[in-house]
Amino acid sequence: MKLLPPLILRIISSLCLTTTLALAISMSKPDCQEKCGNITIPYPFGIGSECSANSNFTVICQNSTNPSTPFLSSINMEALNISMLGIVIAKLPVSPLNCSDVQTTQYLATSLLGTPFTISAEYNKLAVLGCPITVFLHAEAIGSMVGCRADCNANSTDTSCNGVNCCQTTIPPRLQELQYTYQSINRANTNNNSSSCGYVFPVESKWLQEDYTRYKSQEFRSAPLVLEWEFVEYSDNATCLYANNYGNDYLSAAQYCSCYGGFEGNPYLPGGCIDIDECSNPTLNNYCTGGTCINTIGSFTCQHPDDNNINRWSDPDDNNRSPIKIAFIGIGSALGAIILLLASWMSTKAIRKKIKANRKHKFFKRNGGLLLQQQLSTTHNSLDKTKLFSSKELAQATDRYNENRILGRGGQGTVYKGMLTDGRIVAVKKSKRVDEGDLEYFINEVVILSQINHRNVVKLLGCCLETEVPLLVYEFILNGTLFQHIHDPNEEFPLSWEIRLRIAREIAGALSYLHSAASAPIYHRDIKSTNILLDDKYHAKVSDFGTSRSVAIDQTHLTTRVLGTFGYLDPEYFRSSQFTEKSDVYSFGVVMVELLTGEKAVTSVRAEEGKSLAIHFLQSMEENHLFEILDPRVLREDSKEDIVVFAELARRCLHLNGKKRPTMKEVVVELEGIQMLKEGSVFMQNQENDSRDQNNTIDVDESYDFSSISGNMDLDTNTAYSPDAHRPLLDEP
Known part of the structure; x- marks a missing residue:
């Protein structure tokens, strides 16, 4: 009976300790519901406004289903999983596309603007289910577009979703809304009477790899979407890290918090990081074989009997050792330690050198x-x-x-x-x-x-x-991009009409060389004003050949996955995915219009109207309103004849039928012809001044409509070239 009170006391203490630990590692706010159905709701999320950090993290637990269903109230999406590592998997509602034979711009129904949630670029893909569909995803942050094309093949057994009946593409990082342009063909004439042409939606990559082949159009209503969230406030014994930051900041820069090593729990709660008792873990306790494990805050130590001079082994001859022997032993031990350290250092250096060389060779092979x-x-x-x-x-x-x-x-x-x-x-x-x-x-x-x-x-x-x-x-090209000088003009060096004309000639000359004078024809495939650099003398330099391609002489076109920049992309290429030299001509035509109007190829105002700069320019030319859209800096110069001929050439470059566009070689000839016209007008002006000196005044009707001048005027190629035109395009090495 005397042993009973201590035993009862030990049991009560154990139960108290267990209860304390259970409370300590709770992921939710104290006195708050921790689960909704099968989903754990960790703080800063919480069921109800009093249990969450703020309204962005408030969860509504709908008990009308079995099991109960958690909804994120700020974005009105069902949560499938919530991770403390800055990840939420949500159920995204999906609806079918309406068939459209023309390019149609559309936003994803769900927007994350104004919330701490972003669409994960690492764990999601943009999926296109159905065919034939071409889709481009707009991303203002990177200034370019990504996209893919899905073609039909009823007999295909391919399940890779790489272009047959289904395609996928990457999603730019940190997006909170999706805007995409698509073009499809109504399948009602071929398959069934449905007006649906498939689906376009962001989805978890894992689902796309494993589950997309199981869907049926009449049952397909939702898909899992991975979202990243941020809440940088944290409690003691916690640190905030960059999520998924494995040397790759591009895919994810979302911050999340975690407990330091030796602690576990919820870092967002005050006191939420609890010390781990390593001594109660048999695996960790094995390190203390023959000793006693002592838990410390955030770590543990092992105490052996020798540490307290308990049962220490002793040598009976210790008192008989002479100082000389002790000195020799000390010196020998020191020399041995030095030699050992030196050998270890040399070995480590050799191993590191070998590892470094192998690593460089590995990178050399992996980098192509x-x-x-x-x-x-x-x-x-x-x-x-x-x-x-x-x-x-x-x-x-x-x-x-x-x-x-x-x-x-x-x-x-x-x-x-x-x-x-x-x-x-x-x-x-x-x-x-x-x-x-x-x-x-x-x-x-x-x-x-x-x-x-x-x-x-x-x-x-x-x-x-x-x-x-x-x-x-x-x-190094000193003076930045043509885009900067057009849209953010420098007062110290304004782009006069003469300089704009020269820059256009230089770009055209470079493209003409690429298309016809290089050892093999080269298509740039991404001509735009941001890829035109200006050197110290403001001469044009074409750059960024990452998407360029060499073409065999007998190859009529180049078929690739759709690449390019919205606003500069050839509509014919958008429809067919076949890139020709005339596609570069179209992109150059957009740059010519930028030089004329000072407007950007794509603006939010025109995007909402479904117009690009090229369409706006062509409509203005058609309605005889050219001089209403010109850059005021161009209009200030008395070069209307040159401007009209230049505009007509741009219109021909932007022809929707690629076969009716001029070649870059022809563009060079006509631009040189404009220069000759300019020089001729200067000569005529001098003659006019001489005539006026002799009281022979020549009157010019200022109301003359220069926009009526045809851009299809024949230019005599024998007189169109300036002496510079006969210099070889290829620089001497």
Whole structure:
């Protein structure tokens, strides 16, 4: 009976401890419901406004279903799972598309604007189910579009969703709403009487890989969507990290909080991170074999008998050791330790050197070094003309890729300003991602630029293949992009009409060289004002050849997955996915219109009206309103005849039928002809001044309608060229 009170006391203490731990690791706010159905609701989320951090994280638990269903009230979506690592899987309602033979712009019904939720770029894909459908996803943040095309094949057994009956594409990061343009064909004439042409929606990649083949149109109503959320406030013993930040900031920069090592629980709750008792864990306790495990805050220690001089082994001859022997033992031990450390250091250095060399070789192969060597050898070129920079050299040149050195960000990478050891200023392009699809663009750009030596094409100096992310090194172009000078004009150097005309001639000359004078025809495929750089003398330099392609002489067109920039993209290419040299002509025509009007290729106002700059320009020309849309800086100059001829040439470049557009060689001839007209008008003006000096005044009717001048006027090619036109386009090496 004497043992009973201590035993009861021990049981009561154990129960109290268990209850305390259970309360301590609760993920919800105290006195709040922790689950809705089978879903755990961790704080900052909470069922009801009093249990959540704020209204954005309030969960409504609907008990009308079995089990109960949690809804995120701020975005009105059902939650399928809520993770403390900044992830929520929600049920996205999906509705079928209406068939449309013309390009139709549409927003996803669910918007996350004004909430801490964003669509995860890492865990989701944009899916297109049904065919034939072409879809482009708009993303203002990156300035470009991504998209895909699904073609029909009733007999196909392909389940990869890569273009047959279904296609998928990546989603830009940090989006809170989706705007996409699609074009489809009504299948009512071929399959059934339904007006639906399929579905377009963002969805969890895992679902797309495993479950999409199971859907039936009459049953398909929703799909799982992965959202990222942020709530940076946290309690003690917690830290906030970047979610999924495995050397890849591009896919996700969402912040989430977690408990420090040695703690567990909810980092968002005050006191929510509880110390882990490692000594109660048999696996951890094995480290204390022969000793006693003592738990500490955030860690544990092992105490052995020798630590307290208990049962310490003793040598009976300890008292008889001489000081000399002790000195020799000490010196020998020290020398042995030094030799051991030196050997270890040398071995470690050799191993690290070997690992570093193997890593560089691995990166060289993964970054397409072998493919690059093969490509350059087949084009009768060599790596001798393209310098291979070391990773150390480029890191030093860019101050270890300091944020202050960033010149710009593009669809395929970030460009840094750098200075080499010989004092040359360069631009270093660092790819954002390293998957195989992006490496193809990198190798392609090296191969394309290695074949080009033209005064109006940016020069490739070399590349680096031994880093985790492939790098390209270009000549540094001082004065930014043509886009900046058109839409954010510099008062110190305004773009006069004469300069705009010269820049257009230089761009056209470069494209004409690419199409017809290079060793193999090259299609740029992404001509736009942001890809035209201006050097120290404001001469044009065509850049960004990441999506360019070489074409065999007997190849009539190039079929690829749809790439390009909305507003510059050839409508014919949008419909057929077949890229020709006339597609570059269309994009150049948009740049010509930018030079004329000073307007952007795409603006939110025109996007809502379903108009691009090209359509707006063509309608204005058709209605004889050209001078109403011109840039005031162009109108201030007395060059109406030149402007009209230039505008008519732009209209021909923008013809919807690619076969009726001029070639770039013809465009160069006509632009040179405009220059000759300009020089002739200057000569006539001088003659007029001379005549006026002799009291022979020539009157000009100022009300003359210059917009009636036909742009299809024949130009005598023998007189259209200036002396500069006969200089070779290819620079001497």
